[in-house]
Structures are given as structure tokens and as C-alpha cells.
Amino acid sequence: MKTSDERWLARYYFSRASFSVLWVGLALSLGQQHAGLGAALLLIYPLWDAVANAADASRNGGFGRNRTQTINLAVSLATTLAVAATLPVGLGSVLAVFGAWAILSGILQLSTALRRWRVAGAQWAMVLSGAQSALAGAFFIVQAQQAVPAVLPTIAGYAGFGALYFAISGISLALRGRSQQQSAA
Numbered sequence: 001m002k003t004s005d006e007r008w009l010a011r012y013y014f015s016r017a018s019f020s021v022l023w024v025g026l027a028l029s030l031g032q033q034h035a036g037l038g039a040a041l042l043l044i045y046p047l048w049d050a051v052a053n054a055a056d057a058s059r060n061g062g063f064g065r066n067r068t069q070t071i072n073l074a075v076s077l078a079t080t081l082a083v084a085a086t087l088p089v090g091l092g093s094v095l096a097v098f099g100a101w102a103i104l105s106g107i108l109q110l111s112t113a114l115r116r117w118r119v120a121g122a123q124w125a126m127v128l129s130g131a132q133s134a135l136a137g138a139f140f141i142v143q144a145q146q147a148v149p150a151v152l153p154t155i156a157g158y159a160g161f162g163a164l165y166f167a168i169s170g171i172s173l174a175l176r177g178r179s180q181q182q183s184a185a
Helices: 003-031 035-059 067-086 091-120 124-143 151-184
Strands: none
Touching: 003 035, 003 091, 003 151, 035 067, 035 091, 035 151, 067 091, 091 124, 091 151, 124 151
């Protein structure tokens, strides 16, 4: 992977981390107090993931070369629609939808990270993130069976860990790039 591509990927990871931190802050502060904002945040989160996957796939060879991200884009868009459809049904249903999405997107993220590791390196945090996402999704599905699941705090915790993993990946790539520049000098 070229140095400019690694820099772009590091910036991409930092933007994903920043968005997640902002989303978590809004979800935990205002989202729980205002039902409309909480609902909007539940729609925005998978929609943002779709947009981010589209940007990453487009920047790194297109949708044909990045099948896992293309599938993740479709899964995230379908999740956004499923969340919109289940919001009136109840929060347990919404959490179950998020659980299925976390499992699928986690597996796809893990696959993308393993493929990317060969060319970019510094992907160990994305591998962990994908695996943890899939496990968290299973937990969400179980938790959705409870009488009144705490949806926003649960998903905020998930998003917070995602932010951490994206930040670690961005830092790892930035440090790797500096190390390579110093070695070349």
C-alpha cells in the first residue's frame, strides 16, 4: 500500500472514531431524554456505517474489488430500513435488529481487515473489532428478549468500543507511516 493510501486510511479510521465518539455523547446525553432524537440517532448509526463503507470501498479500488465492504454497505442500508420499521414495534425489536447487524457487519469487517492486513498492516485492532462486534451482536439478540432493554446505552457502549478500535488502528497506521519515513531517510 502506498504511503498516501495509508495516510488516507489512517484519516478514515480517525473520522470513524470521531463520529462514534460524537454519536455516543449525543446518545447518552440527549438521546435518552428526547425520544425523537434517540430514534434519529438509532437510524443515523447504521446509515453512517453504510456511507463510510461506500467511501472506503470507492477510495480503495471500487466496489468490485471490495466485496466485503460492498456487502457491508448493503447490510447497513438494510439495517437502517429495518430499524425504521421496528421503531414503532418496540425497543426490543430494534435491539434485535442491531444485534443481527452487529454480527453481519462484524464478520464483514473482520474479513476486510484480514484482506487488508496483507497490504496495509496495522489491522490487528480491526480484526479484534470485527470479532467483538459479532459477539456483541449475539449478546444484543439475547438482551432484546428482556422486558425493557436499555437500547441507547447498550448501543452506545458498542459504538464506544468501535471508536476505540478505529482510533487504535488510525494511530497504528500513523506510527507505521512515520517509522517507514524515518527508515527511508
